[in-house]
Amino acid sequence: MDVVGMYPTWYVPNIGTAWVMGIIGVIHVVASHTAVGAAFLFAFLETKAYQENAPQLLNFIKKYGMFLLVFSYIIGSITGPGIWYAISVASPRGVGGLIHNFVWIWAAEWVFFTVEVIGVYALIYLLGKIDAKTHLKLTWSFALASWGTMLLIVGILSFMLWPGNENWYQTGSTNDAFFNLNFFAHLGIRTGSMLVIATLVGLMVASTEKELALKASVVKFLAPIGLGGGFFAVMMFLYYIRTIPDNSVEMLHAHLLPVYEYAMIAVFIAATLYLSFAWWQPKYLSTPLAIGMFLFISIFGVWPEERIRESMRKPYVVGQYVYSNQIISRDVPGKNITGEVDKIAKKGLLALHPFIPQRLRVITDNNRLEVGKLLATIACSNCHALEPGAPLRNIPDKLHRATDADMIAAFLTGALRHGAQPYMPRIDLPEAEIQAIAHYLAAVNQGQNVKRLIVEQRAAAIKMQVAN
Amino acid sequence: MDIGSAMNAMRDVAGLPAHPIIFQILMIFTWIFHIAFVHIALGAAGVAIYGYHNRHKNPHWERLSLAMIKVAKVSVSLLIVLGVAPLLFTQVIYDPQWYASNVLSAAWAIGFIFTLIIAYCLWFIFYYFNHGVLRPNLIGYAWIALALFCLDGLIMHTLSYQAILPGEWMNWYAPDGVLDMSGSKLHAIQWIRYLFIISLSAPIIGLFLIAYAQYFAIRDDFAPEYRQFAKDLGQTLTTVGFGIAAILFLGWQFNHSSATNLVLHPLGWLIFIALIGMVFAAQRFATKLHGYLPLVGGLGVLTLLAIWREIIRIEYLRPFGYFITEYSVNVDLPSIMLFFATLIGLGGTVGGFYLTLLYQAGQTQGHYTATKLVDKLGTFAIAILTLWIITFFTYGIVIWLANYFIV
Ligand code: HEM
Numbered sequence: 001m002d003v004v005g006m007y008p009t010w011y012v013p014n015i016g017t018a019w020v021m022g023i024i025g026v027i028h029v030v031a032s033h034t035a036v037g038a039a040f041l042f043a044f045l046e047t048k049a050y051q052e053n054a055p056q057l058l059n060f061i062k063k064y065g066m067f068l069l070v071f072s073y074i075i076g077s078i079t080g081p082g083i084w085y086a087i088s089v090a091s092p093r094g095v096g097g098l099i100h101n102f103v104w105i106w107a108a109e110w111v112f113f114t115v116e117v118i119g120v121y122a123l124i125y126l127l128g129k130i131d132a133k134t135h136l137k138l139t140w141s142f143a144l145a146s147w148g149t150m151l152l153i154v155g156i157l158s159f160m161l162w163p164g165n166e167n168w169y170q171t172g173s174t175n176d177a178f179f180n181l182n183f184f185a186h187l188g189i190r191t192g193s194m195l196v197i198a199t200l201v202g203l204m205v206a207s208t209e210k211e212l213a214l215k216a217s218v219v220k221f222l223a224p225i226g227l228g229g230g231f232f233a234v235m236m237f238l239y240y241i242r243t244i245p246d247n248s249v250e251m252l253h254a255h256l257l258p259v260y261e262y263a264m265i266a267v268f269i270a271a272t273l274y275l276s277f278a279w280w281q282p283k284y285l286s287t288p289l290a291i292g293m294f295l296f297i298s299i300f301g302v303w304p305e306e307r308i309r310e311s312m313r314k315p316y317v318v319g320q321y322v323y324s325n326q327i328i329s330r331d332v333p334g335k336n337i338t339g340e341v342d343k344i345a346k347k348g349l350l351a352l353h354p355f356i357p358q359r360l361r362v363i364t365d366n367n368r369l370e371v372g373k374l375l376a377t378i379a380c381s382n383c384h385a386l387e388p389g390a391p392l393r394n395i396p397d398k399l400h401r402a403t404d405a406d407m408i409a410a411f412l413t414g415a416l417r418h419g420a421q422p423y424m425p426r427i428d429l430p431e432a433e434i435q436a437i438a439h440y441l442a443a444v445n446q447g448q449n450v451k452r453l454i455v456e457q458r459a460a461a462i463k464m465q466v467a468n
Numbered sequence: 469m470d471i472g473s474a475m476n477a478m479r480d481v482a483g484l485p486a487h488p489i490i491f492q493i494l495m496i497f498t499w500i501f502h503i504a505f506v507h508i509a510l511g512a513a514g515v516a517i518y519g520y521h522n523r524h525k526n527p528h529w530e531r532l533s534l535a536m537i538k539v540a541k542v543s544v545s546l547l548i549v550l551g552v553a554p555l556l557f558t559q560v561i562y563d564p565q566w567y568a569s570n571v572l573s574a575a576w577a578i579g580f581i582f583t584l585i586i587a588y589c590l591w592f593i594f595y596y597f598n599h600g601v602l603r604p605n606l607i608g609y610a611w612i613a614l615a616l617f618c619l620d621g622l623i624m625h626t627l628s629y630q631a632i633l634p635g636e637w638m639n640w641y642a643p644d645g646v647l648d649m650s651g652s653k654l655h656a657i658q659w660i661r662y663l664f665i666i667s668l669s670a671p672i673i674g675l676f677l678i679a680y681a682q683y684f685a686i687r688d689d690f691a692p693e694y695r696q697f698a699k700d701l702g703q704t705l706t707t708v709g710f711g712i713a714a715i716l717f718l719g720w721q722f723n724h725s726s727a728t729n730l731v732l733h734p735l736g737w738l739i740f741i742a743l744i745g746m747v748f749a750a751q752r753f754a755t756k757l758h759g760y761l762p763l764v765g766g767l768g769v770l771t772l773l774a775i776w777r778e779i780i781r782i783e784y785l786r787p788f789g790y791f792i793t794e795y796s797v798n799v800d801l802p803s804i805m806l807f808f809a810t811l812i813g814l815g816g817t818v819g820g821f822y823l824t825l826l827y828q829a830g831q832t833q834g835h836y837t838a839t840k841l842v843d844k845l846g847t848f849a850i851a852i853l854t855l856w857i858i859t860f861f862t863y864g865i866v867i868w869l870a871n872y873f874i875v
Contacts, residue, residue, distance in 0.1 A: 003469065005477035007567055008641045010574035011649035020578060074588050077548050081555065082581035088559075089574035089651065092567035096480040099559050103485060104803035107494075108810040110553050115815060117549045118822045121542055126836075130829050134838040137846035138825065141818055144853040148814075151860060167871050174485070174803040179867040328481060335482040335798055354474035355638065357645040374647060458646070 004340050004352040006326055007092040011377050016385050016392040017090030018310060024086050025306045028079035030197060030298045033190070035072035037198025037229075039146040041222065042123075043139045048221070050136055056214050062127055063205055072201075073120050077113070091382065093326040094317035101177055101319075102156050109152040116145050150190055155179065158186040161313050162245050162320045169321070172334025177319065182243035188236030193301075195229025196271065200294045203278055207290040216282040223279035230271055245320065247422040248312040255423070256311055260304040267301040314383060315425040323425040324382040345417075345428035349375060359461070363432050366461040370454045371433075372440025379427050379437070388444065401445045409438035471634045472788035478564035485800035488561050488792040495557035496774045502550040503665070504770055506621065509543035510666065511673025512536040513591070513614045515701075520610070523602055528697040530602050537595045537610075539676075544588055544617070561792040562781070565631035572640050573626060574651030580623045587616035618666065625662040626654045628777075632784035660723050664716040665773070670709030671746065675766040677702030682759020687833050699759070706750040706762070714743035728783040735779060739772045810856070817852045821845040 012020055042061060049057035087095045099106070119142040126135060155178035163169070164181025202222045209215040241252065274293045278285050317324045321332050321339075328340045344352060350361050350371070360371050376386060380395060388396035402408055412427070412434045419426025429437075443450050484491065519533030558566050570577045591613040594606050630636075633656055640655040641648065681699035684690035717740055724730040746765055785791075824845060829836040838846065 003474055003477045005474070005479065005481070005564075007478065008571045008637070009649050010571050010651045024578075024581065074545070074592065075585065077545060078581060078585050078588065081548065081552055082578075084555070085570065085577045085581060088567055089571050089577055092563075092571060093480070096559070096563045096567065097482060099556065099563070100480040100482040100484065102803070103491075103556060103560050104800070104807040106556050107553065107807045110549075110556065111807075111810045111815040113549050113552060115819045115822065117545050118819060118826070121545070122822045122826050126825070126829055130825070130836045131838055134825065134842065134846055137850060138822070141821065141846070141849045141853055144850070144857065145814075145818060148853070148857065151857070165871055172482070172798055172800075174800045175867050176871060178803075179864045179871070181868075181872055183864070183868065332482075336796065337481045354469050354471070354477070355641055356469075357638075357642040357647065359645045377649065 002343075002347060002352060003354055004327070004344065004349075005093070006349075006353045006355065006378070008355045009377055009381065010089045011381055014385050014387055014390040014392065016381060016383075017086070018383065018392055021083065021086040021090055022303070022306050022310065024079055024082045025310075026299070026302050027075060028083050029302050029306060031072045031076035031079060033194040033197040034201050035076045036146040036150055037194035037196075038072060038201060039139075039143040040195070041198050041202055041225070043136075043143040044225075045218070045221070046136055046139050050132055056211070057218070058128065060206070060209065060214060060218055063208075073117070077117065080113075091317050091322075091324065091326065093328075094322050094324070097318040097322050098156060098160065101159070101174060105152055105156060105174065105178060109149055112145050112149045112152065116142065116149065119145065147191075150194070151187065154187045154190055155183055157309075158182045160318050161248065161309075162316075164243065168319070168334065169330075169332045170334050172332065182240055185236050185240035185243050189233050189240055192229045192231075192233025192236060193305075196226050196233065197298060199223065199226025199229065199275065200290075200297060203285060204287070204290040204294055206282075207285045207287040212283055215285070219278050219282035219285055223275045223282075226275045227272065227279070230268070230275070234268060244312065247315065250422045251312050251314055252308070256308050260308060263300055263304050267297055267304075271297050271301070311423075314423040315421075317382075325379050325425055325427070326382070327425065329425065341426055341428060345430070348430040348433050349378060350433060353378065363436055364461070366457045366464070368436050368439050369443060369450060369457060372436035372438070372443075373450065373454070375429070375433055375437050376440055379429070383424075386444065395441060396445050399441060399445065403442055403446045405435070405438040405442035408441050409434050412438060471637065472790065475564040475634055475785075475788060475790050476794070478568070479795060480563055483796035483798045484560060485798060486804055487797060487799075488795045491557045491560045492778065492792060495554050495561070496778050498550065498553035498557065499777075500767070500770050500774045502547055502554055503668075503774070504672065504767065505543045505547035505550055507669040507672035507770075508676055509540050509547050510614070510617060510621070510669040511676065511705075512540035512543060513610070513617065514669065515673055515677075515705075516540055517607065517610050517614060520602055520607055526697075528694050531694060532698060532701070533602060534599060535680075537591075537598055541591060541595050544591065548584075561795060562631065564790075565634065565785070566627075568634070568637055569627050569631035572630060572637060572651060573623075573654055576623050576651070576654055577627065580620055583616045584620050587613045587620065590616070621666060622657065622662060623654070625665070626657055629658050629661070630656050632781050634785070634788055634790075658720075658723065660716060660719045664713060664720050667709065667713045667716050668769070668773075671706045671713060671750075672709075672766050672770075674702045674705030674707075674709055674750075675762045677705065679759050679763050683831065685759075686831055689833055703750055707747055710743050710746040710750065714740060714747065717743055724780070725784065727787060728780075730780060730783055733779065733783075735772065735776055739769070739776055742769050742772060814852055814856055817845065818849040821849040 010017060045057055045061055049055065049061070084095070119138065122138055123135075123142055126138065159177045159180050161182060162180065163177055168176035168180075199222045203219060203226075206215050206218045206222070209218070241249075244252075270293070274289075274297075313324075315323050316329065321328060321330050321337065323329045327344065328337060330339045331337060350356055350363070356374070360367055360374060363371050373386075376395070380386070383393060384398065385392040385394040386396075387394055388401065399408060399411070412429075415421050416424060416427045417429075417434075419428075440450070443453070513536070516533045516536035516539075519529040519536065523530040523533060590609040594609040594613065597603055597606050630640075636656065640653070677698045681695040681702065684695060721731055721736055721740065730736060746769060749765060750762070821842070825838070825842050828839065828842060
């Protein structure tokens, strides 16, 4: 039987599944980077306390540790699977591709996670209850294990962008997929940012410290780590954008930098000024300032980062072989994978997609609008909202609200069919399906009440059936 | 379109990096630990709340409640992280079912995450204001948290159950041919299965309490009366809990789809016997046995349950022609080795270090100084981690250079 292994679609109006993932992703990135970074700061501080025999630092750690535990571990460990759930429902074939390439890496990652969750409780409960040397070993092993989780996840995330050369497509080996071209650059960015975020969290806690000398010593210790981390992350980012594929470069210059460039520069300058100020005048570091800066930098820094990372991958979700709209774009001989675009071009989504209601498999005058909507949702909604004015690159606006179905069809049979847009998949569909999509998009742009029309046409179709 | 062929087409195109049976075993095995901590968390939360309301009746209740608040808090973190492994392995061999089920109830799958965050935070607040002594007025947080945990369990159950009913998917996705892409419904709940699994929280926390009483036996600050109190409660919960579970299980036995013939399968009845057996065995816990031994019995029951769930899944999918053994395989040795080396080498030493340390420190009243064994384990843990990281980078750099500079 002829079938393409597509899944049902989850459609979220206006923001799309992309933003659902983005929102959970931001929370997770902030939490997990805090967790890993804080693990190291914890280790540095505890070593300092141990060497200088400064128990007041341990008190600080105790406070800091509570925060680390509450904030990052809980939120991080829930939103981690959260991202996974989100990508499962947004891009089932994308996440499936990742899982089937990297299951053993993920399983190794899970070993680290499990060890870490036990470790974090050990760390907090045993602080001050056991001898200092053993606790120090606990803290250091915990920090190293935390970084281990980052080492493992970064390879998977950077493969999502691309493997970087042809090897993996031929060998199918996890080696080639994991240690991809931008792995080290990506790792550098994340390691640097982790130190920045952890410093910001550390400063929040330190800002509540009443004893000025302790506060100053902690802040003076943390601020340079944050500054160094930030500088390193920026360097690595500049290197990173040299390791990305052409479609990403195009996307970056044409669509992303114009939107996010100033925000990113502003965040960098603000963070640098803030940390320098704290370093210079720790006693003026107040809690509202510390919280405000944490929120500002983590939200306005991480949101663009996550959006850019997601958008730069376009038109793919995984390894430049799975398109965002779940269609396999090319052959991967190393895994016996064959592309699906041509097959779909020939037979059409209506015939090949397993989850099309029977009455919509053949286009008629009475269901063209409904089919058009369905096909647009399947083929476009992973990247575009369908509502005019909606925030996720809504198609009506992208089409400049064109109301002429033929003009829209010309776009679909031109740029889209030939894959001329580097950031959009090659979407090649049979003529009737193209007409249906164009018909639907034109109706939306004409401001018609599409929902009502569909209901009316469905009723008409049923009437006709009964009459026959 | 025939859903059986569709499911086979929905399998990931990359195939599996190892034989499917390996994933199946890992999936079953790791789920045992997930569900064990689900039971401990829910059970501990229940005992904590009950103890809270009864704190004026008997001072032991206050102490036990305080302890169980903490146990629940830690157990929830553990059940989450332990859920990740079966989540991973299910998606490897049952990806069509898992993703279809999730997409069809996508809003709930996402809601699961947010309600879990809220529930944990509420429980944490409850814990935060209730260590040392119980304070009034915050019990509402605990109740809401427990209710949300149960809701999350229900969502988990629904996702598992919908996954094995592929014949219904199209009816849920497009009832009467009209598409519903909102993912806003839970389409199929088998209440008896859910209630049975959740009901095991009572006996499992019972077994936990018996072990708890044993664990603290060597600490003077745990008076024998208090430990006896915990142990008695544990015994009651175990007896009554397994009894109720056995009745619910019987209900589930007669609730399987008749097409599957599962009601005749010996394993189901073995579980029933095991549940009844635990009721009788629990009578003897009071005197004769070491306090950790009953836990082994509990783990045995959960192991049977884990295998039983898999047999149910296999039987439900059989008529559709879905067999994991037909999944195509592209073996990937390096990453297999990475996993097993990490599991044994790193999980064993670092995990072993933490657990031994926690175990010994917990039994020590006041300050604890590491024994020779723990001291060595600690050094060894750091050494293994360092070695792991060095190997990772060396290996990675070699591959990276070979791929981008030499070729
Ligand atoms: C309070 C939170 C949770 C509760 C109460 C809970 C409870 C349950 C229950 C009762 C089941 C068995 C369902 C059935 O067989 O009918 C289950 C299965 C499962 N849970 Fe959880 N769970 C929770 C959180 C999690 C989390 C956070 C994850 C993932 C990280 C997870 C992963 C799984 C997996 C993978 C299964 C097996 C699914 C299958 O085999 O199809 N759970 N859980």
